[in-house]
Amino acid sequence: MKVGFKLFAEGFGPREIVEQAVRAERAGFDFVEVSDHYHPWLFSHGHSGYVWSMLAAMAERTENIGLATGVTCPIIRQHPAIVAQAAATTALLSDGRFTLGLGSGERLNEHVVGMPWPNATVRHEMLREAIEIIRLLWNGGYHSYEGKHLDLEDARVFDLPERSPDIVVAAGGERAASLAADLGDGLFATEPDPGLVGTYRESGGRGPRYGEVPLAWAEDDASALASAREMFRFGVTGWKVQAELPNPVNFEAATATVREDDMAEAFGYGPDPERHLAAVRGFADAGFDHLCLINAGPDPEGFFRFFEEELSGPVRALGD
Numbered sequence: 001m002k003v004g005f006k007l008f009a010e011g012f013g014p015r016e017i018v019e020q021a022v023r024a025e026r027a028g029f030d031f032v033e034v035s036d037h038y039h040p041w042l043f044s045h046g047h048s049g050y051v052w053s054m055l056a057a058m059a060e061r062t063e064n065i066g067l068a069t070g071v072t073c074p075i076i077r078q079h080p081a082i083v084a085q086a087a088a089t090t091a092l093l094s095d096g097r098f099t100l101g102l103g104s105g106e107r108l109n110e111h112v113v114g115m116p117w118p119n120a121t122v123r124h125e126m127l128r129e130a131i132e133i134i135r136l137l138w139n140g141g142y143h144s145y146e147g148k149h150l151d152l153e154d155a156r157v158f159d160l161p162e163r164s165p166d167i168v169v170a171a172g173g174e175r176a177a178s179l180a181a182d183l184g185d186g187l188f189a190t191e192p193d194p195g196l197v198g199t200y201r202e203s204g205g206r207g208p209r210y211g212e213v214p215l216a217w218a219e220d221d222a223s224a225l226a227s228a229r230e231m232f233r234f235g236v237t238g239w240k241v242q243a244e245l246p247n248p249v250n251f252e253a254a255t256a257t258v259r260e261d262d263m264a265e266a267f268g269y270g271p272d273p274e275r276h277l278a279a280v281r282g283f284a285d286a287g288f289d290h291l292c293l294i295n296a297g298p299d300p301e302g303f304f305r306f307f308e309e310e311l312s313g314p315v316r317a318l319g320d
Contacts (some may be wrong), residue, residue, distance in 0.1 A: 001317075002289065004068070009049055011045050014047075059095075069099075088157050100167050104123035129181075168187065168210055208290065210292060
């Protein structure tokens with residue numbers, strides 16, 4: 001069992017995100033993930049640094065911990081040729097510690113370049129083409145590509161690592177899980193859904209399965225749930241909402257009626273390790289073997305100590 005930490009780039013500035021990556025390595029995490037967003041989910045978050053700059057700084061400040069995007073959308077705001085170059089450079093700077101998480105994106109981040117927001121079917125077609133372009137460029141040399149949605153003309157990534165990064169594909173349904181098996185090296189999901197893992201495996205997927213586990217540590221339950229609601233209430237809206245709303249103000253409106261009780265149903269919370277472990281077990285039992293822990297609590301340093309003292313051993317034992 002590999003255990004990671006999700007860096008919440010919407011809630012902290014870029015320097016703090018890099019410092020948290022350094023602290024996560026010291027705490028014994030195997031990897032960190034960071035989202036590739038243009039906007040935060042909510043105005044109150046107040047941050048959304050550029051992921052590739054933060055990853056470059058992490059690569060220089062850390063030694064052994066894995067680095068990953070969780071996840072990058074390579075179809076509208078960023079052309080896959082640019083993502084291929086950025087990922088290759090990050091792999092070189094990190095001495096091969098980088099994993100490229102890819103997904104079909106959210107309107108929240110992609111509409112900013114003035115392009116139409118396609119329906120989910122078209123987005124998955126575009127994601128398939130994007131992965132093909134990225135892998136083509138990682139083969140070395142000049143390449144062109146003419147797809148239904150995306151094109152490439154005489155492009156070459158000059159600085160390539162000896163081994164290309166793994167591509168882990170985000171899935172919220174069977175179609176994307178099949179795509180992850182077909183073109184990806186692993187699966188990424190945010191729900192403990194054994195059906196996604198089952199579809200991935202039945203479609204031929206044999207790679208790692210990444211799951212984001214929502215937790216909120218604090219010294220008391222009330223503080224943990226209040227912080228979880230403040231930071232992560234957007235998460236309980238479901239993927240069909242998260243993918244479609246265009247701006248933080250829309251998420252503020254959509255989540256106005258979310259209660260702390262709703263957060264309690266979705267999160268491991270408070271000071272009790274067993275409540276957190278129950279949330280983690282849900283993902284392990286569903287077939288995920290790379291568990292990325294999210295802390296929606298108010299005290300990042302407190303969570304790191306909690307992980308070191310209470311969670312690290314029992315979570316890793318789930319893979320035995």
